[in-house]
Amino acid sequence: MTYVPTALTLYLVATTTWLAWSMASLAACAAGAVAAVLIFYERVFPGLDPAAGPSELPPAWPIEIGAISVVLVVAWAVGAAVRWKRATTAALVRHLSEAVVADERRRIARELHDVIGHSMSLIAVKATVANHVADARPQEARAALAVIEETSRSTLTEIHRVIGLLRSDGDPQQAHLPVPGMADLPKLAADARSAGVDVHLTVNGETEPPPGVAMSIYRIVQQALTNVVTHAAPTRCTVTVDIDGREAAIEVLDDGPTHGRPPRAGPGGHGLIGMRERVKLYGGTFSAGPRPEGGFRVAARLPYNANGAGT
Structure with a gap:
């Protein structure tokens, strides 16, 4: 029972440090316990008064060293298992987070591609029309320019909405424009x-x-x-x-x-x-x-x- 605090400390070390450091701590604790037990049986135990009555388990240093070693190893193994589980869970969460970010980037890229591709195609067509009929049919040219103006403004609005998704990062105060439907x-x-x-x-x-x-x-x-x-x-x-x-x-x-x-x-x-x-x-x-x-x-x-x- 004297080594229970040592076992708890070893558990804490195994859960918070690298495997090499925790194994070194286990070896140091085990060596210290073995040395303490051997010194006790060699120098202290012979000078103690004999027991008043027989005990169920006679004093024996191999038994004490074995019991203490089992307690220390079990504490270290549990701590190492807890640390491994925590590290595995953190890696899985990180992987899932990266996958979500990658999916969101692809979604935003599709949004931008659709918005810009549609609008620029329309603008290019109307600009070509306006350029060809500017002198002969100015009314038609002005109508084409009006379409270009309206398309440009609506495109900028949608681009601002998509860019806002990148800037807001989940901020509830960020105002989002309605999505198209x-x-x-x-x-x-x-x-x-x-x-x-x-x-x-x-x-x-x-x-x-x-x-x-x-x-x-x-x-x-x-x-x-x-x-x-x-x-x-x-x-x-x-x-x-x-x-x-x-x-x-x-x-x-x-x-x-x-x-x-x-x-x-x-x-x-x-x-x-x-x-x-x-x-x-x-x-x-x-x-x-x-x-x-x-x-x-x-x-x-x-x-x-x-x-x-x-x-």
Whole structure:
């Protein structure tokens, strides 16, 4: 029992220091205990008065050294196991935190890609129109410049919102602008029409999807229309969104270039990759490729439950 405080101290050392230091402490404590027991039996024990009665366990230094060693080793082993568990848990938490940060960075990168890609494509098209008709049709040039101005402002607003996600770091006092959703789809169609794409938008379903699903629908349609404006305008395009409360189905069809430009290449680019990743988050399906009759087709299905999570 004399060595119980030593065992507790050894446990504390094993839980707070490196393994080499704790093993050295164990060796030092064991050596000190062995030396103390041997000195006691050699110099102190012979001078003590004999016991008044027989004991259940006769005095013997091997037994005492063995018992003390077991107590010290058990205390050290428990402390080392606790330290290993703490280190493993901390490493796991750190790994999960890094994974969350990486996912958030990829999400923000997709947001910026969708926002900037769509807006810059529209601005580039309208700037080209304004440059070509500035002298002959100034009214049309001014209309194109008005679209550029409105698109630039809305783009800056969205960029500020996305950048705010990086700056706020979870600060509840940081004001966030509303994220885009189903109600913003008509504006996407109007922007594409102003860039020379005859867009027919159809949204079927009375149930409103959860905010996360609605934003994913918006981004997929936005990127699909951006590709149509970039690669096929002027052309005709049909956008269909079907929502039944359990799944959102998106289909974007275009007729291809109508002014002699070569057809676009096969699937590729960051836009299609971003759409595919958004669909993958919900465990849905995604396909994109040329149509046999000409043009391009983008189709996606996003299954979800009442909480907005993928199924």
